[in-house]
Amino acid sequence: MAIIVQKYGGTSVGSLSRIEAVAANIIKTRQQGHQVVVVLSAMSGETNRLLDMAYALDKQPSNRELDMLLATGEQTSIALLAIALIQRGYSAVSLLAHQIGILTDNHFGRARIKSIDNKRLLQSLEQEQIVIVAGFQGVDIEKNITTLGRGGSDTSAVAIAVTLGASECQIFTDVDGIYTADPRVVPTAKKLDCISFDEMLVMASLGAKVLHNRSVEYAMQHNLPIRVLSSFSSGNGTQVVNQNNEEWLMKRQNISSVVHQQQEVMININKITSNIEIAAIFSTLAKESIEVDMINQSFYSAQDEDAAQLICLSFTIHKRDQHKVTTLLEKVTQTHPLLEINLVENIAKLSVIGVGVTSQVGLVFSTLAQKNITISLISSSEIQISVIINEIDLIEGLTALHNAFNLTLLT
Amino acid sequence: MAIIVQKYGGTSVGSLSRIEAVAANIIKTRQQGHQVVVVLSAMSGETNRLLDMAYALDKQPSNRELDMLLATGEQTSIALLAIALIQRGYSAVSLLAHQIGILTDNHFGRARIKSIDNKRLLQSLEQEQIVIVAGFQGVDIEKNITTLGRGGSDTSAVAIAVTLGASECQIFTDVDGIYTADPRVVPTAKKLDCISFDEMLVMASLGAKVLHNRSVEYAMQHNLPIRVLSSFSSGNGTQVVNQNNEEWLMKRQNISSVVHQQQEVMININKITSNIEIAAIFSTLAKESIEVDMINQSFYSAQDEDAAQLICLSFTIHKRDQHKVTTLLEKVTQTHPLLEINLVENIAKLSVIGVGVTSQVGLVFSTLAQKNITISLISSSEIQISVIINEIDLIEGLTALHNAFNLTLLT
Numbered sequence: 001m002a003i004i005v006q007k008y009g010g011t012s013v014g015s016l017s018r019i020e021a022v023a024a025n026i027i028k029t030r031q032q033g034h035q036v037v038v039v040l041s042a043m044s045g046e047t048n049r050l051l052d053m054a055y056a057l058d059k060q061p062s063n064r065e066l067d068m069l070l071a072t073g074e075q076t077s078i079a080l081l082a083i084a085l086i087q088r089g090y091s092a093v094s095l096l097a098h099q100i101g102i103l104t105d106n107h108f109g110r111a112r113i114k115s116i117d118n119k120r121l122l123q124s125l126e127q128e129q130i131v132i133v134a135g136f137q138g139v140d141i142e143k144n145i146t147t148l149g150r151g152g153s154d155t156s157a158v159a160i161a162v163t164l165g166a167s168e169c170q171i172f173t174d175v176d177g178i179y180t181a182d183p184r185v186v187p188t189a190k191k192l193d194c195i196s197f198d199e200m201l202v203m204a205s206l207g208a209k210v211l212h213n214r215s216v217e218y219a220m221q222h223n224l225p226i227r228v229l230s231s232f233s234s235g236n237g238t239q240v241v242n243q244n245n246e247e248w249l250m251k252r253q254n255i256s257s258v259v260h261q262q263q264e265v266m267i268n269i270n271k272i273t274s275n276i277e278i279a280a281i282f283s284t285l286a287k288e289s290i291e292v293d294m295i296n297q298s299f300y301s302a303q304d305e306d307a308a309q310l311i312c313l314s315f316t317i318h319k320r321d322q323h324k325v326t327t328l329l330e331k332v333t334q335t336h337p338l339l340e341i342n343l344v345e346n347i348a349k350l351s352v353i354g355v356g357v358t359s360q361v362g363l364v365f366s367t368l369a370q371k372n373i374t375i376s377l378i379s380s381s382e383i384q385i386s387v388i389i390n391e392i393d394l395i396e397g398l399t400a401l402h403n404a405f406n407l408t409l410l411t
Numbered sequence: 412m413a414i415i416v417q418k419y420g421g422t423s424v425g426s427l428s429r430i431e432a433v434a435a436n437i438i439k440t441r442q443q444g445h446q447v448v449v450v451l452s453a454m455s456g457e458t459n460r461l462l463d464m465a466y467a468l469d470k471q472p473s474n475r476e477l478d479m480l481l482a483t484g485e486q487t488s489i490a491l492l493a494i495a496l497i498q499r500g501y502s503a504v505s506l507l508a509h510q511i512g513i514l515t516d517n518h519f520g521r522a523r524i525k526s527i528d529n530k531r532l533l534q535s536l537e538q539e540q541i542v543i544v545a546g547f548q549g550v551d552i553e554k555n556i557t558t559l560g561r562g563g564s565d566t567s568a569v570a571i572a573v574t575l576g577a578s579e580c581q582i583f584t585d586v587d588g589i590y591t592a593d594p595r596v597v598p599t600a601k602k603l604d605c606i607s608f609d610e611m612l613v614m615a616s617l618g619a620k621v622l623h624n625r626s627v628e629y630a631m632q633h634n635l636p637i638r639v640l641s642s643f644s645s646g647n648g649t650q651v652v653n654q655n656n657e658e659w660l661m662k663r664q665n666i667s668s669v670v671h672q673q674q675e676v677m678i679n680i681n682k683i684t685s686n687i688e689i690a691a692i693f694s695t696l697a698k699e700s701i702e703v704d705m706i707n708q709s710f711y712s713a714q715d716e717d718a719a720q721l722i723c724l725s726f727t728i729h730k731r732d733q734h735k736v737t738t739l740l741e742k743v744t745q746t747h748p749l750l751e752i753n754l755v756e757n758i759a760k761l762s763v764i765g766v767g768v769t770s771q772v773g774l775v776f777s778t779l780a781q782k783n784i785t786i787s788l789i790s791s792s793e794i795q796i797s798v799i800i801n802e803i804d805l806i807e808g809l810t811a812l813h814n815a816f817n818l819t820l821l822t
Contacts, residue, residue, distance in 0.1 A: 016467050053491055056427050058498035065497065068505050069490035072483040079480035080464055086476065087469035094479050098509050099554045120554075143510045143531075 002167035003035045003125065007135065007157035010044035011174045012231035013077050019043075022231060023084040025172070026130060030090065035125050037164065039135040039157040040081060042073025063108035067137075067147045071097075074134035074153070082132050092130040095120065097137045097145070102156070104138030104146045111138055111146035112214075113155065116163040125164075133160060151212020158215045162222040169219065169226050170237075173210060176230035177238035178203070180257045180407035186399055188408040194239045194251045200226075202353050202384045206259045216240065243355070254356025255405040260398050261349040264293070264316040266376060266388060267325065270340040272311035277336055281313070284328050290321050294349075294377045294388060314377055316349070316388065347376065348394040351386040352401060360405070361385055367404040373397045413578035414446045414536065418546065418568035421455035422585045423642035424488045430454075433642060434495040436583070437541060441501065446536050448575065450546040450568040451492060453484025474519035478548075478558045482508075485545035485564070493543050503541040506531065508548045508556070513567070515549030515557045522549055522557035524566065527574040536575075544571060562623020569626045573633040580630065580637050581648075584621060587641035588649035589614070591668045591818035597810055599819040605650045605662045611637075613764050613795045617670045627651065654766070665767025666816040671809050672762070675704070675727040677755040677787060677799055678736065683722035688747055692724070695739050701732050705760070705790045705799060725788055727760070727799065758787065759805040762797040763812060771816070772796060778815040784808045 006026065013019050022038075029036050050069050054061040078094035085092035101117030124131045135153025138146045148155050154171060161169035178200070181189040197220035204213045210228055219226050220242065229237030241248045272278060278297070285292060295315040301308070317325050322343070329341050352364055357380070364385055368375060373396065377388040389397050402408060417437065424430050433449075440447050461480050465472040489505035496503035512528030535542045546564025549557045559566050565582060572580035589611070592600040606614075608631035615624045621639055630637050631653065640648030652659045683689060689708070696703060706726040712719070728736050733754070740752050763775055768791070775796055779786060784807065788799040800808050813819060 016464060019468070050487070053427060053487075054494055057430070057491060057495045061494045062497045065490045065493040065503075065505060068493070068507075069487060072486045072490075075483045075486070076461070076464075076480060079476045079483075080468060082476040082479070083465055083472045084468045086473045092476075094476060096479075096556075145507075 001033050001035060003037065003161075003164050004029060005037045005039060005157050005161035005164070005166045005169045006172060007039040007153055007169065008041065008172045008231055009153065009174070010041040010047070012172050013040055013081065014044035016080070018231075019077070019080050019084050022172075023081060023088060025231060026085065027088060027090060030130060037121065037125070037131045037133065037160060037166070038081065039133050039153055039160060040074055040077045041135050041153040042070075043077050046073040046076065064144060067108045067145050070147055071134070071137045071145045074136050078132045078134050085130055085132075090130055091128055092132060093124050094132045094134070095124070096134050098139045098143060100133065102138040102159075104140055104148070106140040106142070106144065106146065108144075108146055110149035111140070113138055113148070113159045116159055118163045121160070121164060151215060154212045154215035155218060158219045158224060158226065162218070162224050166224070169224055171211060171226060171228050172231035173228065174230065174232060175210060175228070176233055176235050177228050178210060178240075178257070181398060181402050182260065185260065185395060186258075186402050189402065190407065192238050192256060193236070194241060194245075194248050195256050196243045196245075196248055196252070196355070197240060198243065198383055199256050199353050199355075200240045202351070202381070203257065203259055206261055206349075206351050206386075211240070253354060253407075255352060255354035255360065255407065257353050258398055258401045258405065258407065259351045259353060260394060261351070262391060262394070263319050264347060264349055264388075265319055265322050266294075266314060266316050266344040266347050267329070268342040268344065269313045269329075270310070270342075271338050272313055273308070273338070274311075277339065278311065278313060280336065281329070281332055284332055285325065288324060288328060290317060290325055290328070292317055294379045294386065296377050296379070316347075316377065344376070346391040347388050348391045348397075349386055349388055350394075350397055350401060351384055352405065353384050354405075355383055357383055357385050363404055364401065367400050368397055371396055371400050373400075412444050412446060414448065414572075414575050415440060415579055415581060416448045416450060416568050416572035416575070416577045417581045417583060418450040418564055419452065419583045419642055420564065420585070421452045421458070423583050424451055424492065425455035427491070429642075430488070430491050430495050433583075434492060434499060436642060437496065438499060438501060441541060448532065448536070448542045448544065448571060448577070449492065450544045450564055450571060451485055451488045452546050452564040453481075454488050457484040457487065475555060478519045478556050481558055482545070482548045482556045485547050489543045489545050496541055496543075501541055502539055503543060504535050505543045505545070506535070507545050509550045509554060511544065513549040513570075515551055515559070517551040517553070517555065517557065519555075519557055521560035522551070524549055524559070524570045527570055529574045532571070532575060562626060565623045565626035566629060569630045569635060569637065573629070573635050577635070580635055582622060582637060582639050583642035584639065585641065585643060586621060586639070587644055587646050588639050589621060589651075589668070592809060592813050593671065596671065596806060597669075597813050600813065601818065602646075603649050603667060604647070605652060605656075605659045606667050607654045607656075607659055607663075607766070608651060609654065609794055610667050610764050610766075611651045613762070613792070614668065614670055617672055617760075617762050617764075617797075622651070664765060664818075666763055666765035666771065666818065668764050669809055669812045669816065669818065670762045670764060671805060672760040673802060673805070674730050675758060675760055675799075676730055676733050677705075677725060677727050677758050678740070679753045679755065680724045680740075681721070681751040681753075682749050683724055684719070684749070685722075688750065689722065689724060691747065692740070692743055695743055696736065699735060699739060701728060701736055701739070703728055705788045705797065707788050707790070727758075727788065755787070757802040758799050759802045759808075760797055760799055761805075761808055761812060762795055763816065764795050765816075766794055768794055768796050774815055775812065778811050779808055782807055782811050784811075
């Protein structure tokens with residue numbers, strides 16, 4: 001009899017009938033002989049309802065009080081699920097952060113879990129109760145309520161699973177697993193049975209919203225298998241495991257997926273004469289916490305000047321920062337008037353992910369070249385190659401790479 | 412600099428604009444140089460919204476989980492009020508039962524406060540914070556969340572005021588004080604400046620919903636003055652104090668108010684031959700927890716039988732129990748077939764309340780007799796005389812008594 005931790009997100013518990021469906025799902029796991037600990041998010045829409053009230057009172061509400069307010073969302077959903085399970089004849093108990101000592105630091109709105117006291121959890125499991133824990137929240141050393149920020153309930157679930165020595169942490173969401181590409185864009189994409197934590201981390205950093213980075217890092221650190229499943233349909237989902245996991249070693253593919261992203265803007269800066277100018281540019285952006293990615297620089301000779309080498313710098317930023325960055329760079333040109341700055345919109349990023357990717361750079365280039373798709377920027381790491389192309393070429397490029405790496409669903 | 416505890420009910424914090432009005436009211440008290448501790452109810456409508464969800468999942472939801480669910484209502488309102496106060500430049504902190512150790516027994520839904528740890532409260536007051544406490548809730552020894560039942564937030568406020576040695580507990584509600592009669596029925600009724608706990612307790616037991624009995628009892632026990640005020644208008648409200656309070660001794664009136672109630676039904680049972688039959692009747696009702704009031708019994712001689720004395724028994728019950736009682740009494744007549752049972756609807760109860768009432772029974776009778784109003788039943792205690800009359804005579808009788816005891820507003 002294993003302990004299984006199941007986490008259900010906001011859309012999974014978004015209505016009373018969804019809560020009843022989740023109750024049925026939990027009972028199924030229970031009937032397979034497992035001890036079940038459930039971690040819930042707030043019902044979808046609830047967090048926004050609470051935030052709207054707070055922002056109507058204050059455009060910058062107190063972080064401590066915002067956490068006090070938002071924590072009611074999970075408290076509501078855990079109580080309702082417990083009521084639904086008890087109605088079905090099962091013994092269930094809902095528990096809050098302070099009741100099971102989920103101790104965090106005091107960074108309201110983005111707190112980190114320091115420890116969990118598993119006494120009450122184990123005691124409830126011994127009493128054959130289905131334990132339902134409020135995700136997303138903790139308490140600091142002074143008993144103030146804290147919240148864990150984006151994806152916090154995933155982190156709660158993984159941390160509780162680690163504390164209890166659970167055999168698996170199941171993340172129920174509205175997709176049925178991790179795919180080789182976004183199936184809405186590439187219809188032949190197939191669901192992966194198993195991927196590694198490293199691959200998952202890269203995917204998350206590239207905008208795959210299925211799992212939050214912090215929860216994946218925590219699971220990797222403690223070698224706790226995660227499984228991503230749908231709460232709307234049955235299936236085995238996708239397991240996320242360490243690279244030394246036997247199942248992964250058996251099933252591993254050199255390339256696991258091709259991910260795309262359309263949330264970036266490219267900046268090209270020409271006529272840079274020294275590293276001092278580059279430092280000025282990046283330190284200006286850093287002061288405003290602007291994240292830059294895909295940094296490339298190249299040297300070229302100015303035709304009309306003897307021997308002077310100029311630098312061309314390119315990088316990408318997130319679309320949301322576009323206006324801010326334009327303003328900041330205008331300020332830089334006031335002290336460095338010769339710089340030529342261009343902003344390129346309508347670009348897309350394609351990323352090929354997998355442990356064997358470093359030996360496959362050639363295939364990426366040749367595949368896109370065959371389709372006459374121009375690569376504007378390139379960056380790579382141990383398990384990832386990313387390229388910037390024109391947005392108009394996105395679907396063709398994505399599909400071509402997906403085919404080239406044999407990720408297509410066998411029919 | 413005194414500590415003042417202010418409690419605001421559901422309608423007082425029923426919307427964001429009401430919460431802003433409450434914030435302004437608190438700031439006014441603060442600017443008078445007082446330390447303020449605020450106790451809040453849930454926003455009006457919120458408790459019903461939560462109950463509707465619970466009952467949709469289970470007609471008899473788990474009491475523990477219901478308390479977990481309902482406690483979110485107060486948590487939401489305290490966080491919002493703290494946000495509104497901080498926005499106005501004041502230091503404020505919202506606190507839950509577990510954070511200030513409001514320890515209760517474990518009778519979910521009707522828990523009683525055992526103790527409050529005032530350390531955190533005093534610490535926050537020392538830091539010049541406006542302290543905002545969630546009313547209605549506590550935690551049991553195992554950290555389970557409990558709720559205190561009807562009027563629970565009043566009890567929270569009084570208990571916190573006692574713990575902190577506050578100078579006064581102000582109960583803000585939607586009426587501006589305690590009146591000599593219901594001003595909707597008797598337009599000349601006037602607001603009382605001061606009444607005694609005993610009078611307040613009788614009024615509460617007679618259905619005045621301004622304050623809950625338990626909170627009044629607790630305040631009386633600890634000699635803590637309560638003040639009932641409106642959060643919708645200014646004014647000094649009504650103070651509720653001990654009978655040895657100087658202000659009360661100065662302002663006391665022999666009769667403080669005339670209260671009416673229309674929620675009762677009268678039962679008359681004739682041809683009772685022995686006390687055994689009476690015992691059978693009341694024990695049948697007691698088994699079903701039916702409350703009976705205004706019990707009267709009288710003896711009469713049956714005309715057609717020699718020397719046999721019969722008993723006539725009358726009492727009142729609450730309208731909500733009418734159907735149940737009819738069924739129960741029908742069962743009694745199966746074993747006591749001679750009993751004649753009549754149920755009288757459309758009655759009203761008038762109660763004259765005050766420390767001098769016992770010497771005024773004559774005035775009650777003569778006043779009603781002058782108006783040709785028949786008294787069906789009468790009961791009295793140290794500070795109260797109640798009579799049952801026909802409902803049709805209610806306004807005339809109430810107004811006549813109100814005039815007879817000189818309670819009318821001086822114009």
